[in-house]
Amino acid sequence: MNGTKPKKVYFYGTCLVDLFFPDAGMAGIQLLRQAGVEVIFPEGQTCCGQPAFNCGYWEEARDVARTQVALFPQDLPVILPSGSCAGMMKVHYPELFHGQPDEAQVRAFSARVYELTQFLVDVLDVKLKDLGEPVKVTWHSSCHAVRDLGLKGEPQALIGQLSNVELAPLTREHECCGFGGTFSVRQPEISAAMSCDKAADAEATGASVVLSTDGGCLLNVNGTLEAKNSRLKVQHVAEFLWERTRAR
């Protein structure tokens, strides 16, 4: 891409956004368009394969991953509204396909993968204009977004561009929310303890909404807050950014 901003990108929805947070997916597409980028959403998207990979079922994960890689033949960036799935495709695909006949092709694909806010900040260098009412939010940094993919505060930087938004930090921003994919149902008691602590931490900030890059964390924190009848809401960062910046 040689420093010039790409004009066209692929969008990969991810299974959790597809099923539970389609508004976040649509918002991601809109944010990219608002930044002057044409978005292609290939048909046939299912899942990046992370659940099977993390559980050690690598053949099954590869079978699924192969069908997904094949959907993105052109040399264009692939944008995901998820740090965890982007981490899987960018960091773990090369591991998963190590020694496979199609390793080189997969590596070339992985090199093109970005998480949405990462792409908006690091590549497009977008400038957002806040059109929303004053609001206080808090931020949960997804473990995989930070530790696997290596996000360096891009989502917070975007939130920071919004003049009417106050970002109240969590006491334990970098602590896992307790989701962990199959961990949440294999170890429900530990997962619940972690989730409840995260929910309490978020409530103590006095924010009205918890933002994150990842559907897994959002699903988990939302379910926990709802079970406590909390007034605090969760929202995918893409949806939040789009709602506040779209021209009305």
Next chain:
Amino acid sequence: MHAENEIHFRDSAAKALLDPQLRANFRRAMDGLITKRRNQFPDPRDLQDLRDLSTAIRSRSLLNLPALLEQFEANCTKNGIQVHWAETCEQANELILGILQAKGAKTLVKGKSMVSEEMHLNAYLESKGIEALESDLGEYIIQLDGETPSHIIMPAIHKNKDQIARQFSQKIKDAKYTEDVDELTAMARKVLRQKFLDADAGLSGVNFAVAETGTLCLVENEGNGRMSTHVPPLHIAVMGLEKVVARLEDVAPLYAILTRSATGQAVSTYFNLISGPRGDAEKDGPEEVHLVILDNGRSRIYADPQLRATLRCIRCGACMNHCPVYTRVGGHAYEAIYPGPIGKILTPQMEGVGVRHDLIHGSSLCGACGEVCPVEIPIPEILVRLRREATHEDAGSTVIGKGTGRTASEDWAWRLWAGVLKRPALYRLATWFATRFGKALPANAPLIKAWTQSRTKPVPAPRSLSERVRAEGVPHV
């Protein structure tokens, strides 16, 4: 899935979670350790430089391990340290018993050693009529109650001051009840001081073993390590065979990162360099020094290039201090010698990936452990590898118990999962049903039941993103 295998950790963790005192003790202690460590590394670049150096030293040492062990043995022998090799814990125990019996020793005073925990040395010696007394304050506290360490550095961290006060007043002869920490420490000190003087032998672990000089390095804060290795006429050291480094200069960075990562100290109160028994012109020190080098599965771990990273560990405990699971359930829930993240990768490699399938899956893979590990052991990656090993019998793998964690139900579930997700038409059908009827799924359906213990049921959106983009005409090519 794996109901029969996951019984240990899930159940004991669930029990621990119900103990508010335990949870408060761990959270407070771990928060303190996290803060102290952070204060030792004000500049992230300096930390990364030291981690890189430490990782390189440990990796290089392991790469040359067989040669270094030979050199180390030769130099120890030259220094008058008698070296013994044990493949199993049983052999190590028998060796130690033999050394003690040859000297007619009846009492042993111990500095802190996780390898001796691995061997269950205390119980073994007691069964042979030899008293083994722990002299590290934390170890002494738990030994009084017949407990095992709940942390590799701070073995009694699960107890608070009040609990120890009650315990001392009941278990130590003529002790009065006090909650004053200095008084409690003085009580233990009084008992231990006499034991150091009376003991026939002392035992210690080894933090670093230096090949070029034949030196045993021992890091400690209480002076009990020095007393155990110096006062009794016989000193026996035990170490895992991975502890060796090539040169004395390798020790400095490892020591610097060990104490900072472990307890947030720039240096420990004591740092012992043990290079042999008392010389002819010397006034103190043991008459005999023996070293038992234990394998106990380490050479099998060593044989695998990826899993070998497990052996880089310098036993600082930072992974457990930063682990969101360990912090909440404490060390005993793991039912393993080594708890926390390092224990989750080490224990299954020692005991078998099938029988300790519970530990391998007891992680959310959040990566906090790998992030703080001073020697950059990729703990989450190794966990995933072991999950794979537990359910597959890969040719060439040396992992113990490979494939024995496999169940027909999990196999079937992943095959079904892949069968749907690699066929977009099937996936589309499945999401169509989920978006239309997902609400109707009963809350007690498998998996959903576990999820809804503490959360509301996840409800799919009325239309999937794929449907939305199609309806709104987002280009698909």
